Amino acid sequence: MAPFGIRRFPFGSSLLLQSTRLAQSGLVEGVGGHILRRFSSGVTIEQTLPKWEAEEGKQISEDEIAKIRHAFNAAKEKFLKIPDPDALKEMPQINPKGIYVNKNLRLDKIKVYGFDYDYTLAHYSANLQSLIYDLAKEYLVNELRYPDSCLEFKYDHSFPIRGLYYDKSKGCLMKLDFFGSIEPGGCYFGRHKACLIGDIVQHFVDAKLDFDTSYVYQDVNQAIHHVHCSGLVHRAILSDPTKYLVKNGQLLRFLRRLRENGKKLFLLTNFPYYFVDGGMRFMLGDSLGHQDSWRELFDVVIAKANKPQFYTSEHPFRCYDVEKDTLTFSKVDTFLPNKIYYQGCLKTFLQITKWNGPEVMYFGDHLFSDLRGPSKAGWRTAAIIHELENEIQIQNEDSYRFEQAKFHIMQELLGRLHRTVANSDQSEEYMSLLWEINEERRKARCTMKGMFNKSFGATFLTDSGQESAFAYHIHQYADVYTSKPENFLFYPVEAWLHAPCDIKIMPHHIKVSSSLFKTRLTYGSASSGKIE
Structure with missing residues (x-):
């Protein structure tokens, strides 16, 4: 499979350029292509304040920029050192085999x-995804007359994640955040279906073939449907169960x-x-x-x-x-x-x-086929998300927590910088500092993303730390979620499971703040080197 991380997309390039032009003209392209206007009063500080007050405000802004610059440099010095091990030990560890609660659930009421x-x-073992992928590509070639060269494709376990969306008109796989917005850098050509679609589209583009991306989607769906409904994959699994x-x-x-x-x-x-x-x-x-x-x-x-x-x-x-x-x-x-x-x-x-609805709890892995119907019917629901265990283990690693702390320090500095300077006072020092902080934030974000999946990052989080659309649907259709049903063995049969009150959406996420560093950075005087 071709390296998706370096692909460029002729279908999407015009959209990126269009978004840039819209932003420059005061327009923003919203979800679904709607055009939203950025409103501005058009009135500058100089028009609303006496001249002496404007000059005084400018001097205050320069002082604040100097403080933020000093704090930024102090933070970078801390990044060069290993964070305090004692501070890391104080951070709570998330249980990879835990049950995470979106809606309060009393197991003693479940009959x-x-x-x-x-x-x-x-x-299943990882071999199952390769099996379905191979059976589907053979169907495409033998029954739907796709090029024989497609038989050379190999399933890439490192590429797909759950919860991706496919734009049938553009031929792009997309990872969305919980607002339904496309994640920056999360749009790729191209799990077994996602990988097969990606390989075919990329192959056709590289070969300069004329094709409709919506047909590829329909054909791959048909192939995978055939693999299951014909019993091909079932017989293959039962013929060698130790493998799958x-x-x-x-x-x-x-x-x-x-x-x-x-x-x-x-x-x-x-x-x-x-x-x-x-x-x-x-x-x-x-x-x-x-x-x-x-x-x-x-x-x-x-x-x-x-x-x-x-x-x-x-x-x-x-x-x-x-x-x-x-x-x-x-x-x-x-x-x-x-x-x-x-x-x-x-x-x-x-x-x-x-059996009445609230006394029934149904376990399933597919949010729409398994859990949406029971949820609407009044059953309690438990989502089985196998990826959860591995992603929590990564979140518990010191290296990830260190990068997350760096990311949040940069976020705090950016917020401080934006609140300090008005648009009309964007000096050269301001623009330089803005670029440097953004660059440090980008590096931390890319490092965290690479710890999960190099193409799409974490299943539950976007690069900016927002919950993904997949995480949103778990919150919407699952009362609780965990990596395996047998994780319930770690809890009493009569347990009361409560949703935490200090979360945004996903209760297995913990924000690692700048307090990870032993010498806490706080905003203060330029001489103190602290960031509040």
């Missing part, structure tokens, strides 16, 4: 636990603990039963007894549920005959033990089970 299968109960699936005795412990505490359990998945059965037997087989079956852990098992339509449709349930591999014709008006059910809908599910 029913529901689970998705894929990436929720099932843990991860055994998980802790999951069995968690499910058994729920049963022992009188909780009801159900499995609701879009996958066919044979695939789920093969995976569950492999993952739990070493921990289950010889006479035990994973199906005994669940009161209801529903396969091929067709989420998210399951939550809004009125499709009837069908009972699945495991031995004959067929659907029966008898009406389903009750769920029997050790039976498998296909299709169905939420309305009938609630009518049969009599």
Whole structure:
């Protein structure tokens, strides 16, 4: 795969130039292409103040710039030294296996636990993404007549992250912040779908082929849909489960603990039963007894549920005959033990089970297919975000916290500088200092981004420290989130989970401030070298 970090985009270059021109003319391009006007009174300080007062204000500004310059130089001196280890030890460590709460949740009120299968109960190795990528590119070449050269593509594990958006008209993958704005530097050509789209678009551009970027998106979607619906990926996984699936005795412990505490359990998945059965037997087989079956852990098992339509449709349930591999014709008006059910809908599910919304909690990894419907239906929801554990581990590292402290010091200095000087008083010293502070902030931001993903940075954060659009959707559709369901083993079954009150959006984020440095920098006199 080509190095995305150095790609240039003919589709997006005009937009960047247009945005620059708009900014210079007092116009700002908003989300969705709307044009917003920057309003200005057009009145300068000199027009509103007597001359002597304007001159006095100018002298005060120069003094403040000198203070900020001294503080900036003092901060840079501190950057050359390793931060105080004692200060780092005092910073709270975030638990990579913690449960993070968006909405208060009393587990003692939860009587029913529901689970998705894929990436929720099932843990996969990194080989799965490459498998889906390879099967999809073969379909594109063999069935949709894409160039044979596409078969040379290799999946790049280091490129994609979750939560990217694709601009079908421009052929760009974008990382958005929680306002829906495009992240600066977060627009790239091009996880398995994102990587395949990126490789094809880049290949076509390099070969100077005439193509429509929206067709590439449709074709890749079709290819990946075929890989799943045809059973190609399911059969490949079951034929070599040790390569793709991860055994998980802790999951069995968690499910058994729920049963022992009188909780009801159900499995609701879009996958066919044979695939789920093969995976569950492999993952739990070493921990289950010889006479035990994973199906005994669940009161209801529903396969091929067709989420998210399951939550809004009125499709009837069908009972699945495991031995004959067929659907029966008898009406389903009750769920029997050790039976498998296909299709169905939420309305009938609630009518049969009599399980009320707030007493049900559903676990899933996909925010829109798994969790948006249950959230709107009144179920409590738990998002399983596997990337969370690794990103928290990075946030806990001293090197990351050091760079974050540097970033926030520069932010504080910039805020001070902007508040001090009026637009009409932007002297040469002001512009020089503004550029230097911005440059130090940029370096810290780039260093932090590279610790996560060199192309897109952190999954949950933008380069500017804002929560990403992906983080916003977690906040919107998940009452709690964690990296694995079995992390609930670290909490009592009757625990009360409370959302912290001192956060912006994501409770696993902690801002590392300038107090990381032993000699605290505070704004003060030029001689003190402090920044308040």
